[in-house]
Amino acid sequence: EEVVNRIAAGEIVQRPANALKELIENSLDAKSTNIIITVKSGGLKFLQIQDNGTGIRNEDLDIVCERFTTSKLRKYEDLQEISTYGFRGEALASISHIAHLTILTKTAQDKCAYKASYENGKLKGPIKACAGNNGTQITVEDLFYNVVARKGALRSPTEEYTRLMEVVGGYAIHNSQVGFTLKKFSENTDLKTAMKSSVIENVRIIYGNTIARELIEVEILDANLKLSIHGYITNVNYSNKKGILLLFINHRLVDSQAIRKAVDSVYSTYLPKNSHAFVYLSIELDPKNVDVNVHPTKHEVQFLYEEQIVEKIKTCIETKLLGCSS
Template identity: 65%
Template sequence: MELPQNIKKLDEAVINRIAAGEIIQRPSNALKELIENSLDAKSTNIQISVKNGGLKLLQIQDNGTGIRKDNFDIVCERFTTSKLEKFEDLSSIATYGFRGEALASISHIAHLTITSKTSDEICAYVGSYIDGKLQGPPKPIAGNQGTIITVEDLFYNMFVRKKALRSPAEEYQKISEVVSKYAIHNANVSFSLKKSGENNDIRTPLNSNHVENIRIIYGNLIARELIQFSCENDALGFKANGFVTNVNYSSKKMMFLLFINHRLVDCQNLKKCIDLVYATYLPKNSHPFVYMSLEMNPSYVDVNVHPTKHEVHFLNEEQVVEAVVTALETKLLGSNNSRVFYTQAKLPGVQTEPVITDKDKQNKTINPKDLVRTDSKEQKLDKFFGAPVKKTKEKELSKMIIMYHSQKNNMRKNMNIF
């Protein structure tokens, strides 16, 4: 008979590595956490630089409030945060972060460097972190107010995770999607994204608006078809607003941007219901573009559902979804007066086919073989066979000439007789 195995406590390094793997699943997850930290720091300018899909380098720079020098030693330890003091604060949380695990998780699976300066310090300070621990005291360095976080060699100690990720191009595409969504929602903040050593792929201006940022990121094809959407329900305690495309626009893939209390989340139930509403108006397998922001009482929302925080639960979910979908359907019915079809004029200098007038047709000789038979009464099949018809006419003409000469000869003979 086998005896049970002895239960032992895991080593702290193993615990931290496991937790880091749950929170940071790919480079885009790490960047999402860093963007939210910058927004919590009241930043108005966020610049992001990426190399090799974020695996080699992922750097974010902001002009926020910064990190105090005396907080450098614990900023990358687990469960250290300035946004939460007790569990009850979750019911009124107004910030993106609340666990204090993002920087700690990144430091356990990458080489992390933080450079930061606050408004009351004369210089910036820089520190390097490994496994949540500061490697030596912070060093003074020249710098502007704000924070620069540099993540290098992401998943260097998680070989399987690194190999399981997709190509750098696909990882960069996911990073671009995250930046695009936050740039549209936070239109008052300037965002820029670029590959290391190259020009900006995304750049939004400061104090812009939602429609303008949608035009910059997704193009004028979507922006010109947008209609504003809003609804409010005091009984359910929520307010929704955003921009959706009208029935003139359709795409093979649905673009759905949902923010609940300014937090980027995913709600499959709401997404499917909205897609069903558009299915009435759009062609088969066509989908809309939807940007929506839901605001509700923080006490109604449970943000502590998933380690990556991409999922939330809220009270009366089915009733809220039904109210939003009903208001959206009413909005689409009011905007479905007519369909608009856009045409593009030919550019100057483009060669066009000449227009043939009736006069040109009269002057131009058209061969019978070039004609198209439209009515058997107007044209006969013999007309399409040019060569045989020509020979027949020649034979008839020769017969007439022979007959003329024979008649002429006969007349002469008769005259001689008389």
């Protein structure tokens, strides 16, 4: 059974960036306003996230890493109206099956902090009282240490670190009221945004002035589709070869082939060949219209009225780009 759980966990968490995304979403769910991430070896050896959120109640500590343990889903109908990121209680459980997981946490009511370690979904050893600030610190060590059949040896810490940067950068831009810090262990900070910052300021910090200067605001509202989109795009992005598409649907960082293709096709029609843009879209949909059954860490998302929504995004970007060139 342990092996089965481990394989399932390895499918949910395929790389450090998947784990970090879940951990950041937990911190945001816990109403944190400052999140500090420290890593070693691209998160493979050590991945730590410190937040200043609500903390975890002492009585919940012995079960938080069991599968389907969640404080975020009270009744079945809630599934339809989920406003928090998490709702399945699978993230911590999965991570604990493929890494050494330690939680240090303190609620505002607690007199001291508590520390607990986990293995294979279960508490390992006693919960210890210790010193600590309000909030939660989760430490993930030796990720994939017990996952033999994977291409473990081929993972490059540098590449994993780049992916961690992308995740932190994305969430920092989307949650500009929350401060984010990313650093390598005992090295200088690589990325730091302030609390109560702005989207534009954080784009400047993360992607540079060239892009931040060129940002064009986009907004789409459609009551019939129960759709609202807010974001920023650029005319051309000179500095980045790849082009950047930051897509949030109901505040979750996701990918959508349909939207990606639409964005690419507009840019290739209206801009010179090989120009690449920055596109950040925060799409809010009726949760009923987003497929919550897609796996929690599955990046690709499905939603209803995709064709109409994609068409609206296309038209909106087109209009903005034409407005620029005239």
